[in-house]
Amino acid sequence: MRAPVPHSPDIAVIGGGHAGLEAALAARRLGCSVALISLRLDKLGEMSCNPAIGGLGKGQIVCEIDALGGAMGRLADETGIQFKMLNGGKGAAVRGPRCQSDRHKYREAATETVRSAGIELVEGAAEGLLLDGSRVLGVRLADGREVRAGAVVVTTGTFLRAVMHTGDSQSSGGRIGEGTTAGISGDLARLGLVLGRLKTGTPPRLARSSIRWEALEANGGDARPTPFSAATDRARFPRLPQVDCHITYTNERTHELIRANIHRAPMYAGRIQGVGPRYCPSVEDKVMRFADKTRHQVFLEPESLDCEVIYVNGVSTSLPGEVQEEMLRTIAGLEQCRFLRHGYAVEYDFVQPFQLDDTLRVRCAEGLWLAGQINGTSGYEEAAGQGLIAGANAALWVQGKERFVLGRHEAYLGVMVDDLITSNPTEPYRMFTSRAEHRLLLRADNAQERLTRRAHALGLVQADALQRLDARQTHKETALRVLRATRYEGKSLAEWMLRPECGWESLATQHEALRALELPLDLGEAVENDLKYSGYVERAQKNVERLARQDELEIPSDLEYRDLKGISNEARDKLSRLRPRTLGAAARIAGVRPPDVALLAIHIERRRRESSGGLPRI
């Protein structure tokens, strides 16, 4: 039985992955009616690759999504079966929360979240866009139904003209057991969008009962796990029982087998043209490119608390099935392993993201937004973050409101969107903390302070989020006062805190005044971080202010760089291709020099004066 097609929702979202969910939810929070179209409604919030959320750079994104009212952090907290703060010993700005998830429970929780949010769910294959010239009117489904909408957000992930490879065999589809969406690809090309092709892969899945666990090194989570979401009740966290992962290693025999069969890998046989990610290489790439390494780490991660499936992290491969089996059986603990599914590589279309504006809107169309892997990114968190930005902006546009854009100094989300629209990815884009020039400002522990007030003003979060933030800031200010007022050996505790060996925890054990505050540890550490980074933050803020004026000046979207006299040819080429929206974005493009920017500024001013007619042409 098919559900009836909703009657012209404000927003139609194609795709029920992490981008699609956050897009639909954000638009809904802003008061829009939303229809979400997915190939399979039993796969909403599916983790198609590793069963984990967060990580370095990515964990910060999850906290930002949470601070903007998104679902990912809360879902991860509810369904996490191992929580770990990566880089725990290395300084707060590079710490990234990560968790292993029960992917079935995650999917159930995600489905429940969209259902209870009042989003209309439509099962079906989106076959194309309803277009009137470049104006997008809605979505056409394969079975002939149409969903007419005020704006459309496309989050089709790896499903555009997707081809899966295992050894010599190829099949069409973006994920095992599911179809592909070729029609949308064609419509995007007809709109004049330039598409590219990328490659990604996934490792084999093994049966839990076939692994010799006693031979393996266990790898547990943190003793005191930290949740992603500000809304998660600390007293009832973690919700699910916590489990270990296990580590094993490839060895010379594994590597020999790979080398002997390398001609059968699609990448090496030339059957895959797409470019794969360097940060997530296939095991054949690892062995071929780093021949001197005698072993590579392999993580065995449970896909859920109780199911049989074990995800074999570290051996992403598209070698033929029988080679995969032989290869894994050379590894300690996996001698008798039984395959539930072979690894495979996926090739898919993506839209070169320089064709989007800074809200992820397609510049050459009206009413069309793109988010997630379709923009050449990788990762659930990157996808979810884009979904939120795209969904919120589609809603704001339909409502005739001001756009919502985050700066590079405000959020990793801002860094990501700016990176995407000012470059052409040659591999799937993944967040790294080193991409953020204001890394020390963008900590996981201050995401609320950075974003929640703005989110509340927009309507993305409710009053309760603001109250939590207010309470948090009151606590922090009290703690700061106590730290400044309490003296020890001639120095205030705030001064002591600046020393590397002193932290909130160690000072609290020594000083009753701090203990008396009864602050939760993570809040105490947030105070510690605010203090420790204050010098760096101050300087970074100054830098940000200096650049702010440039970032505020908008470049007219129809500006002809051809007419711009005096700028260098390199700058002209890059500017006309990437079409930055603001002067600041222009200045950040490699090859665009300060005099080019000055000339551009003057040219914009000239146009403004000419078009306003207020002043005669000088």
Add this chain to the structure above:
Amino acid sequence: MSARSTIAAIASAPGPALRGILRLSGPEALVVAARCCREGAALLDVPRGVYPVHFEDGSQAIAASLLVMRAPRSFTGEECVELHLPGAPALLDVALARVLAAGAEPAQPGEYTRRAFEHGRLDLVRAEGVLALATARNAADARAALDLLAGGLSRELDGTREALLDARALCEAALDFAEEDTAAVPRAEVEACVLRALAAATRARAMVHARPRTEGVPRVVLVGAPNAGKSSLYNALLGQHRALVSPQAGTTRDPLSSTLDMAGLVVELTDTAGLGAVDLPQEPADQAGTLLRVALEQAAQDRARERVAVADVGLWVADATLPLGRAPELPEGAARLLVWNQTDRPEAAAAPCLPGLPTVAVSALTGDGVDRLRQVLRELLVAQVEGAGIGRETAARQALALDELLVELSAALEALEGGLELAAEHLARAQSALGSLGGESTPEDVLDRIFSRFCLGK
């Protein structure tokens, strides 16, 4: 419009002169100037005017004039002051460093112009012209500066960039790939990279400080066909017989340079061998002699081209009795001036009038028009100087950026004691300082290095 910074730059022409001018513009211009003068707070609320002050450079007080122009009645439309100091280049460099330390920021190329335009103090055509010149001038400037140092500076900067990228890649690999067994980076290895960067940057800094004295003096080069009268003009401009002249083409072999002072504006004037085919004497000569002569001529022309390639202004000297040949090639951004020479000769044609090519008719022999030539040349040079922070100011910016680079590298070394996170921050700042010296690197460069070195990714 948000509050803006206060910028400073040397505003007088490069080279030794009677006086040098330091210009400040922005809301704090007067405050910064007051911080640098003995008179201090007494200067804070003075009206527009000229005030005798004592500029303190740390060790001594120098008598100077302070020209105060209050907003909006100034060149930029902002609070604007000029410090008029004795024109010694070294002193001006110190003074610039002093006002920068007192809270001003170095002016970016074209920034005064942009501010003046935005405040409606400069019309559009002029602003665009000035900035277009600035763009060209910067590229030419950077090349000339590097040329002057025979590529030494750029080599050291490249070395710094490489070592810095290595250091950052090591840090970032450890920070961004914490789960990898490969990313356990020994501190000593990062330290070694930072030390390498520090050594190269220190050498670069020494080079910038040891620049030859001629650095920053505009180079005016006489260029043209053989026998056009370049050497005669050279002598006429200098007012003395420095170059050997003869009616025979190819008399000048080696480039000859002198300092020419034009009412306080000092330039380096260079006479070069004529470019183009040379008529060999008709009388029979043995073949070896002819070959030697051709080889010498070739070498002379090569040396002439070397000088022309670094010219700020090319004086194209043409014989008024002959048809105008092809314009000599000048470096990008260099100004060109046609000198229509030998107008004393009866067969001389009238000077051509070509668009975009200022032309002065002279007779180097009689001295007719030479004063006018000096005047036009001077105006051209002043326009170039106003166009952007150039010459000495480029050097000042480079020195400042190198200082910052060194500070950040040392801070990174120190921060390594406490861990990688803050060390990485200082390394990133060092990279951005290096970027302003033309050694730009992007986060992608860092990632490239990480992936080429480590096998990463679960």
